[in-house]
Amino acid sequence: xxxxxxxxxxxxxxxxxxxxxxxxxxxxxxxxxxxxxxxxxxxxxxxxxxxxxxxxxxxxxxxxxxxxxxxxxxxxxxxxxxxxxxxxxxxxxxxxxxxxxxxxxxxxxxxxxx
Amino acid sequence: xxxxxxxxxxxxxxxxxxxxxxxxxxxxxxxxxxxxxxxxxxxxxxxxxxxxxxxxxxxxxxxxxxxxxxxxxxxxxxxxxxxxxxxxxxxxxxxxxxxxxxxxxxxxxxxxx
Numbered sequence: 001x002x003x004x005x006x007x008x009x010x011x012x013x014x015x016x017x018x019x020x021x022x023x024x025x026x027x028x029x030x031x032x033x034x035x036x037x038x039x040x041x042x043x044x045x046x047x048x049x050x051x052x053x054x055x056x057x058x059x060x061x062x063x064x065x066x067x068x069x070x071x072x073x074x075x076x077x078x079x080x081x082x083x084x085x086x087x088x089x090x091x092x093x094x095x096x097x098x099x100x101x102x103x104x105x106x107x108x109x110x111x112x113x114x
Numbered sequence: 115x116x117x118x119x120x121x122x123x124x125x126x127x128x129x130x131x132x133x134x135x136x137x138x139x140x141x142x143x144x145x146x147x148x149x150x151x152x153x154x155x156x157x158x159x160x161x162x163x164x165x166x167x168x169x170x171x172x173x174x175x176x177x178x179x180x181x182x183x184x185x186x187x188x189x190x191x192x193x194x195x196x197x198x199x200x201x202x203x204x205x206x207x208x209x210x211x212x213x214x215x216x217x218x219x220x221x222x223x224x225x226x227x
Contacts, residue, residue, distance in 0.1 A: 031213060043205065043217040056212045088157060094213070101147070101213055105159035 002027065004093050004106035012112045018079040021109045025072050025093030031055075032074040033103060034066060037088040046089075049074055078111075086113045116141045116208050120218035127196045128226050134181075135191045135221045137206030147209040148182070150191045153220075154202040162204070165189065196225045 005024040013019050025032050034046040045058040049068035066076040072093075078085055088110050092103035117140045127133035139148070150162040165173045165182050172180050177197075181190045193200055206218040 033213065033215070035215070035217075042219050043215075045214050045216070048213055050213075056214050058214075090159060092159075092215075101209065102149075102161060102164060103209075103213075103215060104161070105151075107156070107158050110157075 004091055004104055006089075006091050006106035006109050008109060009107065010110045010112075012114060013081050014114050015081055015083060017081050018077060019081060019111060020075055020077045021089055021091075021111075023074045023076075023091030023093075023106060025074070025091075026104055029093035029095055029104075030072050031094045031101070032068055032072065033092045033094075034074070034076050035090045035092065036060075037090060037108070038084075038086070043090075046076065081113045083113050085111065087111060116143075116210060116216045118206055118208050118216050118218040120206050120221050122221045123219075124222040124224065126224045126226060127193070129196055129198060131196050132192060132194050133196060133223060135193075135204055135206075135223070137189045137191070137218055139187050139189065139206070139208050139216075141187070141208065141210075143211065146211070148180075148189045149207045149209065149215070150178070150180070150189075151205045151207060151217075152200075152202040153205065154199075159205075163191065193223070198225050198227065201225045 007022045031050045033048040048056040052068045063079045068074045088108045090108045092105045094101040146167045148165045163175045177194045203220045208216045
């Protein structure tokens with residue numbers, strides 16, 4: 001059974017550009033969550049999608065957005081990149097939302113903003 | 115809002131020894147789930163163990179066990195018979211009813227030969 005796949009694994013952008021990260025969940029999983037990991041702020045929740053609907057959103061500016069497709073694959077987009085957006089972006093999938101969920105994480109997308 | 119506190123930035127342990135990582139949390143919810151995840155140098159976040167708050171029995175997974183004290187809001191992880199492969203950052207996490215994980219700052223565990 002394939003795990004959570006995140007692409008690209010590494011990318012470098014410059015300030016002001018935008019970036020799109022992709023996450024393919026485990027087959028059958030309908031919930032996809034995104035987390036940002038930085039040395040200073042640690043792991044912070046970005047948003048969660050379930051059946052193509054954003055169910056929960058963290059405290060991030062509107063430059064951070066996401067969506068989920070009918071096949072449960074998800075993308076997150078960051079526009080007008082800032083140096084502080086450099087981080088490891090982790091995607092996690094689960095069968096259902098909340099409850100006794102076990103979130104399975106992907107390997108992450110390492111974004112560097114120059 | 116829930117908060118998760120890990121007060122030990124780093125712990126060092128010798129192979130075959132036991133190490134205990136502490137975690138406290140704050141919540142007003144009565145039913146919730148707690149997790150320990152490990153993140154080795156590869157940065158892959160791996161589930162170590164899970165505890166349902168309504169279960170009084172402490173969870174155990176092979177060499178990993180927890181001491182869950184609901185009243186004290188404490189959730190410590192014990193790693194027995196430590197192995198070199200256990201070297202990683204360990205995160206305590208609280209799952210709220212919306213499926214959002216709140217992580218602690220992490221404890222770096224270093225296992226030495």
